[in-house]
Amino acid sequence: MSKDWPLWEVFVRAKGGMSHRHVGSVHAPDAEIALRHARDTYTRRMEGVSLWVVPSAQIVASDPADDGPMFEPAEDKIYRHPTFYDIPDDVKHI
Amino acid sequence: MASLPPIDVPTGATGKGAFDSSAEEARSVLFETLLRLGDDSLILGQRLGEWCGHAPSVEVDLSLANMGLDLIGQATHFLNAAGAAEGRGRDGDALAFHRDVLDFRNCWLVEQPNGDFAQTMARQLLFSTWQQLLFERLTASTDETIAAVAAKAVKEVTYHAELASEWVIRLGDGTEESRRRMQDGLDWMWRFVPELFEMDAVATEAAARGIGADVVAFRADYDARIAAVLAEATLAAPKDQRPILGGRRGHHGEHLGHLLAVMQFLPRTYPDATW
Numbered sequence: 001m002s003k004d005w006p007l008w009e010v011f012v013r014a015k016g017g018m019s020h021r022h023v024g025s026v027h028a029p030d031a032e033i034a035l036r037h038a039r040d041t042y043t044r045r046m047e048g049v050s051l052w053v054v055p056s057a058q059i060v061a062s063d064p065a066d067d068g069p070m071f072e073p074a075e076d077k078i079y080r081h082p083t084f085y086d087i088p089d090d091v092k093h094i
Numbered sequence: 095m096a097s098l099p100p101i102d103v104p105t106g107a108t109g110k111g112a113f114d115s116s117a118e119e120a121r122s123v124l125f126e127t128l129l130r131l132g133d134d135s136l137i138l139g140q141r142l143g144e145w146c147g148h149a150p151s152v153e154v155d156l157s158l159a160n161m162g163l164d165l166i167g168q169a170t171h172f173l174n175a176a177g178a179a180e181g182r183g184r185d186g187d188a189l190a191f192h193r194d195v196l197d198f199r200n201c202w203l204v205e206q207p208n209g210d211f212a213q214t215m216a217r218q219l220l221f222s223t224w225q226q227l228l229f230e231r232l233t234a235s236t237d238e239t240i241a242a243v244a245a246k247a248v249k250e251v252t253y254h255a256e257l258a259s260e261w262v263i264r265l266g267d268g269t270e271e272s273r274r275r276m277q278d279g280l281d282w283m284w285r286f287v288p289e290l291f292e293m294d295a296v297a298t299e300a301a302a303r304g305i306g307a308d309v310v311a312f313r314a315d316y317d318a319r320i321a322a323v324l325a326e327a328t329l330a331a332p333k334d335q336r337p338i339l340g341g342r343r344g345h346h347g348e349h350l351g352h353l354l355a356v357m358q359f360l361p362r363t364y365p366d367a368t369w
Contacts, residue, residue, distance in 0.1 A: 005151070040153065040157040041152075041153055
């Protein structure tokens with residue numbers, strides 16, 4: 001049956017103040033059931049306080065064939081890393 | 095003639111000795127009430143566990159297993175408390191694994207076979223909606239254990255009732271086949287609903303003592319909720335049939351023994367097994 005159901009990408013917010021992170025996907029016939037499947041599949045061990053589900057078909061992905069032009073130009077731009085700044089110890093989630 | 099001075103009842107004492115019949119009766123009402131609550135959750139939890147590895151998809155498999163584990167958690171609390179109330183040294187495991195069919199106090203609805211997924215969802219809707227309304231009231235129970243377990247479990251069973259509603263609506267208002275299966279599932283389960291609202295002597299006494307709830311008081315609310323789900327599912331409520339009663343007194347159908355045989359086999363065959 002599941003092969004007939006569309007795929008949904010699941011995002012979980014681990015706790016208040018954090019951003020939602022992609023954790024995986026579920027099959028479900030519609031958005032409401034997708035949320036419940038996501039709850040039962042990905043938050044059964046208290047992993048989250050909020051859930052997003054997005055139809056996988058709505059995700060626009062980069063083409064692996066374009067890896068070169070897409071990502072390689074960043075390789076030698078080390079000055080883009082924020083490693084030249086001192087970050088105070090009490091700043092979390094940078 | 096001088097008479098003996100009257101003997102005052104010490105402060106805080108009930109005036110009832112442990113061998114007085116009323117004390118024994120109070121204990122047995124609490125024991126029976128806890129058994130009914132625990133056995134409902136235990137048997138339905140075991141039924142849902144039977145789906146493990148067989149559900150229509152891995153996501154549904156997890157949904158059913160999660161519900162089953164919620165119910166078995168409730169059963170553990172209720173049956174441990176029942177063992178303590180009984181005072182004969184039995185704990186929840188002893189009550190779950192070393193009683194036979196006639197000693198079980200669950201309602202008929204929860205022991206019904208899973209059938210197909212639609213039949214399982216029909217059973218879940220009819221039971222979880224009732225259990226939610228019951229637990230909402232039991233949070234005010236004068237028995238601390240019942241009140242505490244109900245307060246925790248009411249969130250679990252609210253989710254069960256919602257999930258079952260979602261599926262009943264989708265299957266009922268789905269394809270020709272899903273609709274037929276959903277209607278068949280409802281038709282199978284419908285005759286076991288009146289038992290949920292039976293107030294026998296034990297239930298009446300438990301309600302009077304404040305440890306149990308008057309289930310008749312939420313019958314109208316229950317009927318309205320089920321009717322709303324069926325209306326959205328475009329399903330017809332089955333005709334009322336001859337009610338089947340007796341689970342609370344140990345009268346069960348042919349299915350419960352088979353369920354217990356599977357559930358109890360291991361601890362009975364290997365009493366010292368641990369895992």
